[in-house]
Each structure stands twice: as structure tokens, then as C-alpha cells.
Amino acid sequence: MAGALTEKERVHHLYTTLQRVSCPLVEGLYLQEADSMLQLLCTPSQHRTDILAWICSRINPNFANSKAMSMRSKDPDVLTKDIAALGQELMLCRADDLNLIRGNASLQRQLQFIEQLLPLVPGCIKTSGHRTDGEVLQNELFAAENLPHLMAMLNPTLDPWPAHIKALHKGNKSAYKPQREEAADVAALLQATQSELEQLQSKCEFLNNESSSATIFSPSALRVVACDLQQLMSTFSHVYETDLRAYCSRDAPSFSADADVFQRVHKLLLACNTELEMLKEVSEASASVSEDVKQLQTQPRYWSKGEKRTLPDKLEELTRRIEDLLSQRSS
Incomplete structure (x- = not known):
């Protein structure tokens, strides 16, 4: 089986893909060595964070606004948390997996995260030279040297079917013996159940006494019911003729059209x-x-000088004082 791509091959492919999608953060770098590419993409740095932020903004255009708000925020981890949140929405990482976003995780995890994130960028076309592990496994499975093994799996030497299924497939009559025995057991159970029901029916005497139920619908009972009905109808006819006919044959009352009188009265x-x-x-x-x-x-109420008097007493006092003043002036 062909081995998986090495770390240097994977990081070289990622760097080439970033150049192919016109990432402005890798323009003018002209990196040739895989170690330099690993240092760029898998080492904690602001440049690496900006590359991840650019990829996220290409995947989700609304992420650019979030990035601008993160730059204005005093918390340095706001942008890292936003990238992790987007990764959780894409089911690529957890929201609290900040070490992966910063670049402190293992090299394999970082490469896998970027490999899963980068193909989501619009315009990123997967080249035939880079294949995922699933594609490598599929090509290896359907290789020419493995075709005999596949044919052996389709036509196995040891038949995996159970014994009774094989007997049915081959038409062996002995396979029907258990079914016959089972049918005999079911018939015996039904016979025993029927015997028990017959015993219960013999104990319930009211089920066998048909004469008692037949008397309910006897001709004499119907005759009594008919007589009662006739008496009721005769009574109703007499009451109708004597009391109700005059009211039933009366014409409907006519209402006056002068309804405005009632409105005025109202x-x-x-x-x-x-x-x-x-x-x-x-x-x-x-x-x-x-x-x-x-x-x-x-x-009584309190007036001037702390005196407590009623209003008539106070008026009488005022009248007396006025009279005294008038008498003094006249003298």
C-alpha cells in the first residue's frame, strides 16, 4: 500500500493552494523549503493567525465584520475565539480548542485542520496530485493485486449461512420437521383452550338460559307497551283539542313599523x-x-391665642368685640 503523504509534502501542498487561491498574505514570500512553510503555517505567529482569519473571511463573508470588531477589542483572544467558533460550526474543532488556532497543537492536528478548512474557500479546486486518506485507501483497495481477494469475498469458500437457511436453500425436507412439531404443539394448545372455555360456559348458567331473555320480547309485553302508547296519545289529543288548538291556530302577531317611538322613549x-x-x-x-x-x-377648634372654641362661640366673641369698638368710637 502506498504510504500517506509526509508532513513536508502536505505543507507544500497547502502553501501552493494558498498561492493558487490568491491569498494576499503569502504573496511575495517565495518560500522554497518545506521547513520555512512549516514555520509559516504551523508556528504560533500573528502572520499565521491572519492567514486563518483570511481563510475564514473567504468561507464566511460575515467573518470580516467580526474580524474588524476583534481588532478594535482589547481582548487579544477575540479573533482566536471567533476562528474557533467558525471551526465548531464547520465541525472541524471545538469552540474551546484555542491552542489549535494559536498554533500550539501538534503538527498533525494543525495540518489536518488547515487541510479541511482550505478546500471550503470558494475557487479552491482539489488537484489530482493531492488525495485524501480515503481516496488513497479506495485506490489501494481496488488495485489489481487485490482483485482476487475481492472475488474471494464475493464467493467465500465457507458458506456463512446458518444451517436451517442452507437446508431451505438446498430443498432439504428435514428442515420442515421442526415446523410440523411446532404445528402439533399449537393444535394441542388450541384444543386445551377450547376445553377450558367449554367448562367455563357450563358453569355460567345465565348464558345457557335462553328462555329468560326471550320473555323480554314476548307478545304480551309488546301488547302492554302498545296500550300505554295509545293512552298517552289519547291524553295528548284531548289536551290539544281543549287547550292548545286555540294558541296553535292563532295568526302571528304583527309589529308596528313605528320603531322610532321606542327609540325616542329609550x-x-x-x-x-x-x-x-x-x-x-x-x-x-x-x-x-x-x-x-x-x-x-x-x-371646638383651636383659634388664635391657643383658645379652643366652637365656631358660633368665636363668631359671638367677634360680634361683641366689634360692638365694643363701635361704641368706643361713637363716644
Whole structure:
């Protein structure tokens, strides 16, 4: 079996693919040695992070906006987390696999991650020179030297079928013996079940007493029912003729077309109700004012000079003082 590609061959293919898709971050580098390519793509650096960010922005155009926001953020790991989140959406890594994004993971994981991520870039065409492990395995499996083994698998020497299946396939009559024995067992079970049912039926006497159920539909019972029905119909006919016919034969009442009278009456009643409610509120307000005035007249209050008197007493005092003043002026 042909061996898998070496790390140097894989990284050389990745670098060539980046040049083919016109990645601006590898233009003008002109790397020739595989070690330099490994240092570029698999060593932690800002250049490597920018390459991954460019690949992500080509896969998802909205990632460019996220990258711009990450550059303005104070957290240096924002861009790394965004790349890891996109990798999780593509089912290539976990969201917390930040070491892989930074370049601190193993060389195999980093190469595998970039190999799975780079073909998703629009315009990236897989070349025939680079084949995945599945393609290598498929080519190896269908190689010319392995065709005899495939034919042996299709026509095995040892028949894998079970014994009873082989017997059916070959038409062996002995294979039907277990089925006959099974049918005999089923017949015996059915016979035993039928015997038990017959015993239960003999114990249930009400199932065998057909005369009791037949009396329900006897002619005498039907005659009694018919007589009852006739009496009910006769009673209803008498009530209808004496009391109900006059109401049933009466003409339908005719309604007057002057419906506006009822509308005017309805409006007047509504206005009357409104006025009554207003009068009720006025009465309640008057009663409240009367109560307040009564309290002013009966309950003593504090006036000037700290004296506590009722309103009539205070008015009487004021009247007396005014009279005294007038008498002093007149004298």
C-alpha cells in the first residue's frame, strides 16, 4: 500500500493552494523549503493567525465584520475565539480548542485542520496530485493485486449461512420437521383452550338460559307497551283539542313599523336616568357639606391665642368685640 503523504509534502501542498487561491498574505514570500512553510503555517505567529482569519473571511463573508470588531477589542483572544467558533460550526474543532488556532497543537492536528478548512474557500479546486486518506485507501483497495481477494469475498469458500437457511436453500425436507412439531404443539394448545372455555360456559348458567331473555320480547309485553302508547296519545289529543288548538291556530302577531317611538322613549329614559344620577350626586354632596358645617359648629377648634372654641362661640366673641369698638368710637 502506498504510504500517506509526509508532513513536508502536505505543507507544500497547502502553501501552493494558498498561492493558487490568491491569498494576499503569502504573496511575495517565495518560500522554497518545506521547513520555512512549516514555520509559516504551523508556528504560533500573528502572520499565521491572519492567514486563518483570511481563510475564514473567504468561507464566511460575515467573518470580516467580526474580524474588524476583534481588532478594535482589547481582548487579544477575540479573533482566536471567533476562528474557533467558525471551526465548531464547520465541525472541524471545538469552540474551546484555542491552542489549535494559536498554533500550539501538534503538527498533525494543525495540518489536518488547515487541510479541511482550505478546500471550503470558494475557487479552491482539489488537484489530482493531492488525495485524501480515503481516496488513497479506495485506490489501494481496488488495485489489481487485490482483485482476487475481492472475488474471494464475493464467493467465500465457507458458506456463512446458518444451517436451517442452507437446508431451505438446498430443498432439504428435514428442515420442515421442526415446523410440523411446532404445528402439533399449537393444535394441542388450541384444543386445551377450547376445553377450558367449554367448562367455563357450563358453569355460567345465565348464558345457557335462553328462555329468560326471550320473555323480554314476548307478545304480551309488546301488547302492554302498545296500550300505554295509545293512552298517552289519547291524553295528548284531548289536551290539544281543549287547550292548545286555540294558541296553535292563532295568526302571528304583527309589529308596528313605528320603531322610532321606542327609540325616542329609550333616549328619554336614558336622559332621565342621567338626571336622576346627577341629582343623587348633588344630594350626596349637599349632605357632605352639611356634615362638615355641622362639625364646624359643634366641634371646638383651636383659634388664635391657643383658645379652643366652637365656631358660633368665636363668631359671638367677634360680634361683641366689634360692638365694643363701635361704641368706643361713637363716644
